[in-house]
Amino acid sequence: MNVKRCVVVTGVAGFVGSNLARRLLDRGYTVKGIDNLSAGTLENVDGRVEFHEADIRNPEIYPLFEGADAVFHLAAKTCLPECVNKPLEAASMNVLGTLNVLEAARIADVGKFIYADTSAEYEGIHEFPTREEEIRPIGVYAASKHSGAAFCESYRELHGMNVTIVRYFNMYGPAQDWRRVIPPVMSSFIIRMLQGDRPIIYGTGEKRRDFIYVEDVNDFHLVVLEDQRANAKTYNVGSGMNFSVNEVYQLVEELLKTGLRPLYKPDLPGEAEVTLADITAAKSLGWEPRVTIGEGLRRTIDYLRSRVPKAKVSVPSHT
Numbered sequence: 001m002n003v004k005r006c007v008v009v010t011g012v013a014g015f016v017g018s019n020l021a022r023r024l025l026d027r028g029y030t031v032k033g034i035d036n037l038s039a040g041t042l043e044n045v046d047g048r049v050e051f052h053e054a055d056i057r058n059p060e061i062y063p064l065f066e067g068a069d070a071v072f073h074l075a076a077k078t079c080l081p082e083c084v085n086k087p088l089e090a091a092s093m094n095v096l097g098t099l100n101v102l103e104a105a106r107i108a109d110v111g112k113f114i115y116a117d118t119s120a121e122y123e124g125i126h127e128f129p130t131r132e133e134e135i136r137p138i139g140v141y142a143a144s145k146h147s148g149a150a151f152c153e154s155y156r157e158l159h160g161m162n163v164t165i166v167r168y169f170n171m172y173g174p175a176q177d178w179r180r181v182i183p184p185v186m187s188s189f190i191i192r193m194l195q196g197d198r199p200i201i202y203g204t205g206e207k208r209r210d211f212i213y214v215e216d217v218n219d220f221h222l223v224v225l226e227d228q229r230a231n232a233k234t235y236n237v238g239s240g241m242n243f244s245v246n247e248v249y250q251l252v253e254e255l256l257k258t259g260l261r262p263l264y265k266p267d268l269p270g271e272a273e274v275t276l277a278d279i280t281a282a283k284s285l286g287w288e289p290r291v292t293i294g295e296g297l298r299r300t301i302d303y304l305r306s307r308v309p310k311a312k313v314s315v316p317s318h319t
């Protein structure tokens, strides 16, 4: 008998959740999606998702977990400056929200719980590539995600829940929240350059980031979901390579050929100088990143080209 397995995805209207839901549906899962649309948009949500507009902090979500085989808990307050400006709200969403989703999964006896953690947990660690064992969160966002992860570990020990923690590095790709005041670096460069504006670099541009394309992360999501060896573990999910912000600008410029030079502005405080994932553990499950940064940027440009408001200058179209 071919019974469709059901997966709950919180944060389904956001960048990662919407891409993940599509991938799960294409693989034959049914997806129940939860999002309060505080940051995500309905436009992102695949029509096949059973969508519920709800807040993860509300016990009204509990019945949605009944009969589910797995949960991907992605909903969170993710905008770093907003977390600094509204720390109580960040804690409410990322800590209490996570605890409420854990409760929902525990009560419904869901077999697998996957928590979206962040490389921001490594802010105070200066060993590269960075392994999973040691963390040192500093900022409000990192501390709130860390507290959520601590409850995940607590439920793993206390209730024997099968909780796997995936610690993403800088993900990029289609559906990233490009409407933000300061969008993530790649989307920011592409949007400004498509509109004929100079891309803005905060600081010298020499900070290095481990960027990973969203579909590579989805490959790993499927491994975590389907391979029992991943049960109750913690994994870095990065590319194992890093690029400086200046190098990213060069790569985008090579694809768009705008002739626009970056505009350098004062550094944003509280950001790590370097991130670089040790992905040995993830690779031991047979996974590895497949999308090069050039290809990932090309796909992201194709997506954004059809969505950002009209360019002020003519930019050669990519085929």
Ligand SMILES: NC(=O)c1ccc[n+]([C@@H]2O[C@H](COP(=O)([O-])OP(=O)(O)OC[C@H]3O[C@@H](n4cnc5c(N)ncnc54)[C@H](O)[C@@H]3O)[C@@H](O)[C@H]2O)c1
Residues within 6 Å of the ligand: 010, 011, 012, 013, 014, 015, 016, 017, 034, 035, 036, 037, 038, 039, 040, 041, 054, 055, 056, 057, 073, 074, 075, 076, 077, 078, 079, 093, 097, 116, 117, 118, 119, 145, 167, 168, 169, 170, 171, 172, 176, 177
């Ligand atoms: N994108 C990255 O590079 C990255 C890196 C590390 C970790 N993460 C983690 O991955 C997860 C997804 O990130 P993303 O980039 O898709 O972020 P996103 O902001 O695009 O999506 C988060 C979604 O959660 C929803 N949400 C927020 N609070 C909610 C609440 N109280 N109730 C219901 N829904 C709520 C938002 O509306 C949004 O759709 C987050 O947990 C984030 O911490 C992302």
